Amino acid sequence: MTTEGEDSAAPPRRRLDWLRAASDRLPTSWLTGIATGLFLVATAAFGGLATAAEPAPVTIEPGQEHRNDQFALTIERVVLVDELTEAGVYVEDGERVLAVVVDVENTWTRPIAVHSTSSLTESLRLEGLADTPPDSIARYDDGTVAPWLQPGVPAQLVLAWAVTAGRFTDGQPVGITLSDMTLHTGSFVANGQWWTDPVPAATMTVILEDIGAGG
Structure with a gap:
């Protein structure tokens, strides 16, 4: 019991x-x-598996190089000019041309067309024109529009936008964002490789120069 x-x-x-x-x-x-x-x-x-935040873009100065797996980019000048037909951009009445002069080197292993959605049009964006790709990209030395860049061969390019006169002024600080992209390799239906998913990596502020008819 x-x-x-x-x-x-x-x-x-x-x-x-x-x-x-x-x-x-x-x-x-x-x-x-x-x-x-x-x-x-x-x-x-408790949020332990949350995706890590992207690192904040670094701040660099004009003339300082930003290098990634696709490009090495050095912003030289940002200018406002009356017209720039030799670079492939045409203005109408009441418009001027905003142009960025940039040294570029293709750091990839294949030639790159600069004027495409996976190239400089995504890699470089201007404050005030962030959602507007350049109207033209041309070589500074000979005016070749939409050139291809060969691996390891530097070139100086002009990215140009037709803008409303008065929208930008001499001495105005212009913010520029440089983005890094990821190389995507296709399979099955989509073959080949292309650059995509731009992520802001560096920012700078450049003082705009109004050079009138050019110079």
């Missing part, structure tokens, strides 16, 4: 014995998986 204290203690012991027995019958891999799942759920609940 059991005492009252023994009766009250028996059910917990029986429950523990049942749990131990059930655990012994489970494969070790199951137990490990369950424990891992519980850990992941708990970690996610």
